Amino acid sequence: MTRLRGRETSPRFNPMIRPILALLASTLLLTARAADPAAPADAQLNPQGRAILAWFQQLQASPQLRLVSGQFAGWSGTASIGELGKIHQASGRWPVMIGLDYCGWREGDKPDMALIDVRQPNELARAYWQAGGLVNLSWHAPNPSGASLKTNNLKLADVLKPGPLHDAWLKSLDTVAAGLQELQTAGVVVIWRPLHEMNGGWFWWGAQEPADFIALWRHMFDYFTHKKGLHNLIWAWGPNHGQKHADLYYPGDAYADLIGLDAYTEHINPDKIVGFDRLAKIKKPVGLTEFGPHGASNPPGNFDFRRLLDGVEKNFPQLRHFLCWNEKWNPAENHFAKEFYNDPRVITRDQVPAGLSGR
Known part of the structure; x- marks a missing residue:
């Protein structure tokens, strides 16, 4: 006893x-x-997602400059593999990443009235994944107030409080999560890049208190990861260049896997691409999450894309990935796309290690 x-x-x-x-x-x-900055943000990230993230991390750790290439294909409803086909026609190469967006537009809508359309991006994502590429998916989220995408008329803290704004936000998240779930079921890993350029004032989620933005990001992360069971997402965080303290909006190592700056400029140097030095101190694979020559060069179509590589090697040797925007920002719409995509510093789709994609 x-x-x-x-x-x-x-x-x-x-x-x-x-x-x-x-x-x-x-x-x-x-x-x-x-x-541990090398740990996936999602502790349950699936094995293929872990392999892709490990590849980016290996590239980051190497002293050799190798850039994972990417090309935005367009908005939902109008996106086209033709944007990437232009590059293949000009250079004989395909970008590693296809860039897509769940934002679409209805004909006759007021300017910048975003809607969510997952169908076409998912079709293109599955096809490019099966062809051996990776999928980079952004989301210009609809304004929960019902105003336009570019109307900065609310406080992010209010979006997370019970009420109409929160209800609208959850409805959007549910729609997007359903699209991401389709890709998860199809075996597609997604480099997920929401709420970008948050340090600028041109989107409803932008230029607000960093703590409120971080709370919104973390809410989405927790909702998708824990409530929706999405474990095919590599989380990419991308502020805008030009602000010195973009890192104040960083959600933390446990909530991001890849980082970068959105930069639209012809000048690949620290005077124009401001803020990179602070991001480079974050121990995550860093890149240009969006890139295009400013105003698509002046006049359009005259940017020498070799300057991007030379400028990166000289001034930003830590960079390891890029995504060019479409149409007039596409390398194939400018000069020396063939030389750019055949440069050994650029990784193309045929060089993706076996087993990382659906091929």
């Missing part, structure tokens, strides 16, 4: 202690994950 009483009152068998120990173990696990 004495031994039995001793067991009953020991911490090992005390039912009040067990939940505390479980919470402590969980806290230690989260702390360890957050402290």
